[in-house]
Amino acid sequence: MAGAVNPYMRGLFAPVREEVTAYDMAVTGRIPEELDGRYVRNGPNPLGVEDPAAYHWFSGDGMLHGVRLRGGRAEWYRNRWVRSDAMALRLGEKILHGPRHLDMDFAPNTHVTRFAGRCLALVEGGALPYELDGELDTVGPFDFAGTLPGGLAAHTTIDPDTDELHCVAYCWAWPYVQYLVAGTDGRIRRRVNVPVDGRPMMHDFSLTERHVLLYDLPVVFNPGAVGVGPSFPYVWDAQRPARLGVLPREGGAADVRWLDVEPCFVFHPMNAYEREDDAGRIVVHLARYERLFAKGRTGRDGSPPVLERWTVDLRAGRVRREQVDDRPVELPRVDPRRLTLRHRYGYAVLESDRADEGAVRLPGIERTGVGLVKYDLERGSSELRRFAPQGGVGEAVFVPAGPDAEEDEGWLMAYVFNPDRGATDLVILAAQDFTGEPVARVHLPVRVPVGFHGNWIPDRE
Template identity: 50%
Template sequence: MPRDLDGRFLRTGPNALGVEDPRAHHWMLGDGMVHGVRLRGGHAEWYRNRWVRSSQVARKLGETYPGEVPPDDFACNTHVIPYKGRILALQEGGPLPYELDGELNTQRPHDFRSTLKGAFTAHTKYDATADELHAVAYYPTWDHVRHIMIDRTGRVARTTRVPVPDAPMMHDFALTEKYVVIVDVPITFDAEAAEAGALVPYIWNDERPMRVGVLPRAGGSARWFEVDPVYYSHTLNAYDQGDSVIVDFTSMPAPFYAAGRGNGGPSATGSPALDRWTIDLRAGRVRSSRVDDRPQEFPRVNESLIARRHRYGYTASAAAMWTAYETVDGVPPDTKFTNCLVKHDFLRGTRQVHRFPKGAAASEPVFVPRRGARDEDDGYIMSYVNDPDRGATDLVILAAQDFTGRPLARVQLPGRVPLGFHGSWVAA
């Protein structure tokens, strides 16, 4: 175990508390559970998992919820991040973040020193150079989305409202030194479905074009560009290049059925791939290119380079995510998908693949810089990987500069960590 790893590797996801029939469960929903491993001094000190104690979770567990219940209360299940000495569990589309302590116990809802009014997002972008946390938030009853900038004091310093029709779902966005890139995917709120009790009242809206908005970070008006429809899933990173904005991201084929089609899976119309948009602000057009067409998701980068040019990026592929669901036509998916982590070199246009055995599903790769690192990829890649022989999960640690080599370490966890969403390294 590298001795300079001193902190916690955390990852969250939906964990269905009290669901007796899995067919009644939607893959995006379920109460958030944070999984964590504490590393220090060349050793793994503990593994633990904890539900985020929203009012609903407290009630299900027979506990008393302390204090006033916040609006749109939910056990945030999508991301967990460090922020100014705190650990925040995040959800999009309404709920406030929940603050956790170092033992993963829920402390309280977090509203950035009483300055956050309304919804937040799961996919924040922290600009380490500017010491700013950025978010793009949406809400079903809004006629706009909000770019929120939280300054070095930990307070909301500026909120810019960007008008958009039909209350779209905006899962992620991108940030550069100059701009906020807002992705208006034609997945819109369905009021009738909501009134009928739909778990996810959002539909793919063929009547709306797909647009990309470029908004100055300092505020103002967004400039919109129409693009061919895809489901914009997750941002790897973005940066300015002359008169252009470069955005690297994972996408899924259109249409994307958030409420579930086929047998409800996220890849019912096709598996995700890694793409790039080059937004030419001078010419007024967007050029789309495919970086890598192998099935992959959960793109990450050395986070010190958020909003700045990167050379390397990391993605994951877990066969279980793509083979578990039939397509919308009822056709079983291709069985050739494998389990791997991928390192992309955008300068050379090459990639390295670290493969895992059948049944060894790999989760999101998180880059952790080595102490004293000078190179962008001088550090470690950490991921939860299922061990089918043990029927449990390992925390696998790779040397990012020896990506295809043997893992530096494996921490054998006592149970299986289910496939989930996003996480972070929280340095001590």
């Protein structure tokens, strides 16, 4: 792969070269007065790549892109690199120092969340999260007051009932994955090391009221791939069985039940919950890949991801799969108040469909979104909202209209590239008028590169 054609270094994936602060952006429409906080999204944005041919999107330095909303105004937009030691040196700044795990020095590039009063940039694979202040400047690496035993994870779940943080961490150096629970005091209170063979990539997990779901699938660490080709040392192992682990929340490693599933890979579950009418069944909706990284480390091989419903039957010891949609979708989200609970609605990014295939030119997982899909999982229906074919649509984050609002009563926020302006808009949709005109479009002064995950961080809970 020559640097000039590396898909991660061109088009909507191309990194931006400077940090920008802009105030009082122009807005089309009206920003709801109830929105008082920051929409922040993380993503790779490398500052200087020694070998563009070897660069992999997953390995880029993390950059946060945030918009501050208050009083019906878009007060500011900021983009800021996370200041790992290496990034601070490249920028000619003082190193912040702080704790490390296995000497890993990495600017987290995957997610951002708020927990125990702190805004945290997240990444998987063994590195620590970093704390950010309210203007997206880096405070430093965060180890939960010295209680974090290793790295954290790219995906965490805040239990809406207890406000505790749950995650499953993995690391290439560990012969196990680690279920972690952090209390509201910001300290790790529970750790379960679950032995697994082959050092699998476990990007995400699922949490229900009583169980933790572990996706032990055939994408594994390959030390022979380090330094060879794109800088991503995980590959598909066709000989490795695929299985789903079911761990009771208060159980130990010996209590995990491993259930066989067909070979596949899952980056992102939408949500999981216990069946109210049948305590022995768990339902999870997720985006499933048939296989991944089998022919190379730049994308999928075979079918694109589709939304499926898995029903876990603990009595029978099996998992039943049902395809919910045949369109390629990723980055599924729900109302955060419904996490671990039965939910009716879900939202996902549409990568392409038959009408749009000609507009999606990048191979594999480098596809950019062309629209958003809203699912009504009770009725078995969906709505599609398209955007410009040349644009890129990011993950849609649901923001409730208030603490007591109905499940679908609120807004969806996503970064959408506007090809007419050559820059990005923060698009705010009314969830109950999904295909109608956006409530507001905040016109950012720059392009936001294609990235990963974000969250709405309100000023007041």
